[in-house]
Amino acid sequence: MLRRKCKNDEEIVAVIAHELGHWKxxxxxxxxxxxxxxxFLQFGGYTLVRNSTDLFRSFGFxxxxxxxxxxxFQHAIIPIQHLVSFGFNLVRRSFEFQADAFAKKLGYGAALRAGLVKLQEENLSAxxxxxxxxxYHYSHPPLVERLSAIDESEKKED
Ligand SMILES: [Zn+2]
Structure with missing residues (x-):
């Protein structure tokens, strides 16, 4: 029981190390x-077209x-927003890998691995x-990708 609790504590510390990685x-x-x-760009873009009579007449106003x-205007820029959110997701996902690497550098690679698996089981996500x-859709990389990134950096260190 105590041993199991200690293991859990280390997994929690590993997840906190990941979050501290985001901060650091x-x-x-x-x-x-x-x-x-x-x-700023969204509202700035709107100020460029807000006096356009075509924008309003096209929709019967x-x-x-x-x-x-x-x-x-917000509906008109939806295609651009999709591209921007795809770009953001790419960056966010690289942040996740960096934070995982930060936790691993602090010596919590194995505990982070176990903690991520546990979180995945509890969240029942894909x-x-x-x-x-x-x-395109996920701000966080899937578990398999994260685990293999942690394992890969372990291999490099050996
Ligand atoms: Zn994170």
Whole structure:
């Protein structure tokens, strides 16, 4: 019982080491700045087209209500948003690998491995999604990819 508890504690510390990796590597700050820039670009882009009569007339509006214009603009840029969110996911996933590597560098590779498996079991999420599907939809890499990245860096060290 005690032995099992100790093991659990080490897995928890390993997950915390992963989260500290995000902090140490400034991932939170980069994400925050990226979101601010994106918001600025969205509203900045809207100010470029908000006086366009075509934007409103195309949808049957004779007047130019600001809120309607903003909604139309947001719908018009959905294809761009898909590309941006794909790019963000690629970056976020690389952050996850970096944070895993950080925890491993602190000596928690095996405990992180066990902890990730346990979290996966409890969350009942997909174990090994299609790489293209997961690259587009998931902000976190699937477990199999993370574990193999941890194992690969272990091999390099041997
Ligand atoms: Zn993470």
């Amino acid at each position: 590597l400034n991932h939170t700050m980069y994400s925050f700045i990226a979101m601010q820039i994106l918001t 004779d007047t130019q209500p600001v809120l309607i214009g903003l909604i139309q 174990m090994n999604a299609d790489p293209w599907y997961s690259a």
